[in-house]
Amino acid sequence: MSKLQEKITLYETYLRSILPTIDTELLGNLTKSLGPAIYRPSSEIVQCEEPKHIAKIRTSFLKMRLGVDKDDKILDKAIKQYCSKLSEPKYRAALYYLLVKHFKKEHLFI
Secondary structure, X not given: OOHHHHHHHHHHHHHHOOOOOOOHHHHHHHHHHOHHHHHOHHHHEOOOOOHHHHHHHHHXXXXXXXXXXXXXXXXXXXXXXXXXXXXXXXXXXXXXHHHHHHOOOHHHOO
16 A cells, blocks of 8 residues: 555544545545645644644635635634544644535545
């Protein structure tokens, strides 16, 4: 099994603890799109209690990558909502998966 597939399997197992079904194609493509970040502990894990991490997710991922055009307060609320559903460690790929589903942006990864 490749290192990428190992990560996808890890994230799938992790997400199954909070979701009844997982779109494995979406999760795989999203994980692959994160590149080497998933192999570095400092970037694989999201620090949801850190305002700078929330701001980076809002700006870099939601606004720039997904093209979500909503007020910052709405975006921050969604990020915090899904952060609260995740157990420790809070994997970036899992959080991003939940946000992609929330904002209905699956088409960007499939």
